[in-house]
Amino acid sequence: MVAGAAVTALVAAGAISYAVAEDHGGGSGAGSVLRVPAADSADAGFARDMAVHHQQAVEMSYIVRDRTRDPEVRRLAYDIAQTQANQRGMLLGWLDLWGLPKVSADPPMTWMGMGDAPAGKDGALMPGMATNAELRELGRLSGRKAEIDYLRLMTAHHRGGVHMAEGCAARCSVGVERRLAQGMVQAQRSEIQLMADMLKKRGAAIS
Template structure:
């Protein structure tokens, strides 16, 4: 990860600024009852799980950025990494504000009533997450092949993220968190449409 240090440092200030701003917003907004979310609430569960989900998207974006010279793909990867790193900072900031742990003994997506859903394994903890094998494959490719695999993996990743964000829209109580979830749904669906077109331009399709 050392080769990504410069890029990661470039996002640090923005993440801290965003987290600080959102902390103030959550303090002002609060939950529907004005109380702090509990450790097993949907608000806390979504924040924990989506932070993990987002981290992998950031990692995938760093990888493809170094595996291709295609400006369109590099720009998309940079945008995804910036956006999801900022959002991850917000999610972790909320957990700090609420005095709640960033990890849970419960299975991922328990807050959605889906804790008994089997994961894909091999590092894929939630829907849409790539396996360790898929991540290693992406690291081994370059040029057009890397672009196609990245676009396919990120499309699946976004679909899983949208599913989780829609779960928050249904179950979360903190208004500002629900608004962020809606932003995720809108933004990631737009990127799915874009990536579908980008795959078509490269003679490929999203994974079934």
């Protein structure tokens, strides 16, 4: 079991390395060179910031999974948690491949020209992110109230994520990362509509 997991991790790491190398025009030959983005580039900034953004979405999804028995909400939460955990692994893997730090002294979203924006409060580091108080409240609710709270929080979270992903789609130079960002925009817009329908079914507005 452990050996199988290790092999899977190595294969995934190899796939990340190959995809990025190929995207930069590198190959498997001895003379191939990986062109690494700068630490302050949009590519690095997006990878760092979206990894943090995604981690909170995973956290919220696991919270609501334990606060409701509704299969529709639990299925959505599972899908979001799995998708964003996998994407987070790719983003952090690229930073490792590039030899770049996962943490920056610059404020979040500086790469988007938003470094001078007012800092988030109570743990909300970037647009759309929930505050610590909102996460605690979600953990206290149950049933329909938890479902509605989660759907509202995740709608706001996705909107912030779409904004950031659009920034990478316009600014990132690494093609495979830019394509990932474009895929995020499409998928999260679709989920925003799905969550609006789910809220309506529960007799609740988005906010």
